[in-house]
Amino acid sequence: MGIYKAEAIVLRSIVYGEADRILTLFTREAGKVSAIAKGVRKTTSRLRGAVQLFSHTRLVLYSGRSLDTVSQGEAEDEFSYLERDLECFATASYCAELVSRLTPEREPQPKVFFLMLSVLRALKQGDTELTARVFELKLLDILGYRPSLTECVEGNHSLSSAAGEVQRVWFSIEKGGVVCPDCAKSCEGLLSFSPATLGAMGYFLRSPLEQAVKARLSPRIMRELASLLQGFLAYHGDVQPRSRALLDTFRDGGAGNGHNKV
Known part of the structure; x- marks a missing residue:
């Protein structure tokens, strides 16, 4: 070159x-x-x-x-503000490590570039935990690991009920998406979470990152998103980033500066 x-x-x-x-x-x-x-x-x-x-x-x-x-x-x-905000710095490190470990050398992916740039800008004003979750899902989508949220991955058919009409949603990390209640009866290793969590994931995928990070979500939804996306990344991306351990210290209350804990 x-x-x-x-x-x-x-x-x-x-x-x-x-x-x-x-x-x-x-x-x-x-x-x-x-x-x-x-x-x-x-x-x-x-x-x-x-x-x-x-x-x-x-x-x-x-x-x-x-x-x-x-x-x-x-x-x-x-992005000099990162030097003054340890939690934002830790989240930026986590996002950067995901990009570094999930992308090959010298393969142009401008959508990943602009996603990383967007997250560095959004962290200055946004909720660090929510920003990390939105980034994870959008990166998975760009890299071809978009989870199926409307089609049952076990029976290969549309979900029979709207998310708001059921008490719990079933999800297969291995197969990469939701499982309808009928198919869930014969499946193993499924995660169960609230319909609101499914709705949040759909909203993240539809919305620009700058808009998605302004969502207001309950602590329960945030916990469910963290568990699901961490499992999804580990299984489909084969990554367990070292920087995740630092983020967990914020989530568990080991450190902080006033932001929500990741």
Whole structure:
């Protein structure tokens, strides 16, 4: 590819050598890219502001065999508020880790790029727990793991009852969607949750992230969403992100800054 330009989000940054950093970038043009920013830890480096963790930035890179090299850069938005808000930082880290682990190298996926950019913007004002749930579901959808919410995945037919007319909804993580009450009688390993949780998932999928994160949901619905989506990610994406442990400390009340706990 030689020299190329990319609009990127810095998903990960690790120290390398005396003054360098190895970056995991998610670019609008080329998808996930691994790159080295040489000398960036020096106080005189002009790249420092352009390659900060979670920065939305415009870069010039040289292609390499295993790592590309960042040559020039200019930050569009550094999302500096994340440095002052540990819970928002932990949620951004979790979302970035999901993107990094669920996407292959150099496969353009602009919808993932814009979803990640949207979540970094939304976290400044939104509920961190709700934002994480919306992001999880939308990322699964983009990557081809959209759960079936209107068709019974066991009997391959439409649900016989509207969600508001039943007391509980049955869901198969293995088969990727809802199961009607009749089929649920002969199925094993199903999750049970409220119709309102099913409605919330449908709303998340229909709505832009910026709108979905403003929803008002009960603690019970949030718990059900967390359990279902975590199980879905582990089974279909084969991921159990390390950053999830930090989020769980907020959910369990181990830390906090006034936001809801993830």
